[in-house]
Each structure stands twice: as structure tokens, then as C-alpha cells.
Amino acid sequence: MIAPAADNLSIPIIDLEPARTGTPEEAAQVAQDVYQAFKHVGFAYIKNHGVPQELIDEAFSWSQKFFALPQSDKDKAPHPPVGWYHRGYSGIGREKVVQMVFDQEGIAEKRKVPDMKESFELGNENDERMPNIWIPEEVLPGFRAFFTKFFGTCYSIEQLMLKTIAVGMGLEEDFFLRYHQTRSNQCRLLHYPPVEEELLREGKAERIAAHSDFGTMTILFQDEVGGLEVEDIHEKGKFNPAPYIPGTAVVNIGDLLMRWSNDELKSTLHRVRAPPLAVSDAGFSGRITRPRYSIPYFISPDRDRVIDCLPGCYGPDRPKKYEPIVSKDYISMRMNATY
Numbered sequence: 001m002i003a004p005a006a007d008n009l010s011i012p013i014i015d016l017e018p019a020r021t022g023t024p025e026e027a028a029q030v031a032q033d034v035y036q037a038f039k040h041v042g043f044a045y046i047k048n049h050g051v052p053q054e055l056i057d058e059a060f061s062w063s064q065k066f067f068a069l070p071q072s073d074k075d076k077a078p079h080p081p082v083g084w085y086h087r088g089y090s091g092i093g094r095e096k097v098v099q100m101v102f103d104q105e106g107i108a109e110k111r112k113v114p115d116m117k118e119s120f121e122l123g124n125e126n127d128e129r130m131p132n133i134w135i136p137e138e139v140l141p142g143f144r145a146f147f148t149k150f151f152g153t154c155y156s157i158e159q160l161m162l163k164t165i166a167v168g169m170g171l172e173e174d175f176f177l178r179y180h181q182t183r184s185n186q187c188r189l190l191h192y193p194p195v196e197e198e199l200l201r202e203g204k205a206e207r208i209a210a211h212s213d214f215g216t217m218t219i220l221f222q223d224e225v226g227g228l229e230v231e232d233i234h235e236k237g238k239f240n241p242a243p244y245i246p247g248t249a250v251v252n253i254g255d256l257l258m259r260w261s262n263d264e265l266k267s268t269l270h271r272v273r274a275p276p277l278a279v280s281d282a283g284f285s286g287r288i289t290r291p292r293y294s295i296p297y298f299i300s301p302d303r304d305r306v307i308d309c310l311p312g313c314y315g316p317d318r319p320k321k322y323e324p325i326v327s328k329d330y331i332s333m334r335m336n337a338t339y
């Protein structure tokens, strides 16, 4: 069931328990709720998603340990120079997320306002196109083993969500699963260090610039610090906070699922800025934001699959808005613009 939206939030909270353990009718209701959320907001909070809280807490604690390492140790797993090979460590200012800007000049302009974040990207250990880039084991023993396991665990949410949205769209339950066989997904550890709040509010620095995600869907675990903002579907340019809600993960649609659905599902813009000010802080300047950690898991279709408008999403009165595109071509194009 959809819980009432909290204050000005229009992002619904959806309990997935019935989708995992309920009757087919209960599961179908959840599928409807998920479909409606993705159609009207592009985002949902999910609870009872099946990944134990202890494991998520452990992931955050490993992430903190990793980012607390000396810079020279983090630099032992350098992200390659090209954007499409999205693995390993990127220091502050290295990646600049941009929204549909592809020319060198435009990208250079955007880079003048850096993203104040550092990240570590990892994927499938068997990925031959983009092998993982780890720091040496002795630098942080257990880090690689933990995230290899965590990456595998996220697949259970992926399967559940892919089935649920397929049912919600009136497709066969395994429709999307058939496009997600090779697990060419990506897990990302993000650390936004403390930064002067004024710089963020005045637009002189960003944490992560407004963007849509590239693939099918993103599952995002965030800490309690806040700062994630989602564009209001009714008012372009207005961003609403998507604060941490205990026991939930955030899920959002990416561009490829939006294209697949001929824009029926929304790949909504989002960004990370400063956490909202407490009323008592208003007018207080010189404030430094707390560090933020988040862990998104990006679900992408198998790389060579062609994403074309789904049956039922186009017709004589509703032409296809997009040309078919190969999954990896679209994702590489967007990633290449960020490095």
C-alpha cells in the first residue's frame, strides 16, 4: 500500500512485503503502486525490500573506512581516463555529472562548478569489458570481499523491482529480467565531504549536479544526513528534498526505461545539495555541511540489447519518441560526458 506522502513530498513509500511474500493479488496491487509512482514521480521509497539493514549498515561502515584512507591509498585504484570505463576511485572534482551536454565546450563550462564528491565504482567481478579496479587487498583487507557480496545481494532487489514494474505495466513478469541476464550493473560508493554551505547555496560548488540516471533503474541507499533533491514533476526547476526515511531505499527510473516506455515512466532529474536548514539555523552563515555518504546501485540492461519502445506504449495516436538504441551505446555516451 502507498503510505501518505510526507509533508511536501510527493514520493510515495511503498511496502514491498506483499510483492515478496503475498498472494498474487497483493503482489499485483504493489505492482500497480510502483507503476503509478514511476509514472507520476519517477521515484519511490521502498521498504521491506529484502536487504537486511545490518548489511546496509556494514556497507556504509566499509565505505567510510575506504574514504578515510590516505589519498595515496585511494589513488591505488584510479578510475581510467575515459568515462565509459566506470570503475575504481575518482577523487574530488574528477567526475562532473552533466545533463545531456555532449560538446567539449559545454562540458568545460559545466566543469567550472565542480562536483564536491569522491566515489568508488564497482561491478560484476566477471565483467570482461570493465574489470573491477580494486585497491590492493592489504590496504583494506575484506573491502573487496564485502562489496563483491553486497553487489550480489543487490541483485535480489533488482529482480523484485524488475518483476514488479513489468507486472505493473501489464507485461509478462520476466519481461525485463530477460534483458538483465549478465548483471552489467554498477554499485557506487559516494562520499560528499563537508563543504561550506554558502558555496552550495550560491551555486559556486555542487555536490552532484542535477541529472537523470542512465540505465533501467537505480536503487539508492542514503545515510540520515540528507541533501538529495528531486525535481518537482509539476514545476520544472523546483527541487524537493528526498530525506532519509529509516528502513527504506530510494528507487528511481533511468533514461533507458523511460525510452522503453515512450516516456510513460519518468526519469526524473535529481541532485545533491546541502541538507535542508533546520529552522533554528536560518540566517546562520559560515555553516559547514556534514559529510554525506550514499550507495547507489545502477541497474542496466545487458549491454548489447536493443532498447525499443515497448508494445502497448505506442500506436497510431502515440508515435514512438525515440529511435531504438543499444544499451551500452547510450550509457557510454552519457558516461563519457562526465570525465
Ligand SMILES: O=C(O)CCC(=O)C(=O)O
Binding pocket: 188, 190, 208, 213, 220, 222, 228, 270, 271, 272, 293, 294, 295, 296
Ligand atoms: O548521493 C545521492 O544521493 C545521489 C547519487 C546519484 O544521484 C547518482 O550517483 O546518480
Ligand SMILES: [Fe+2]
Binding pocket: 211, 212, 213, 218, 270
Ligand atoms: Fe543519480
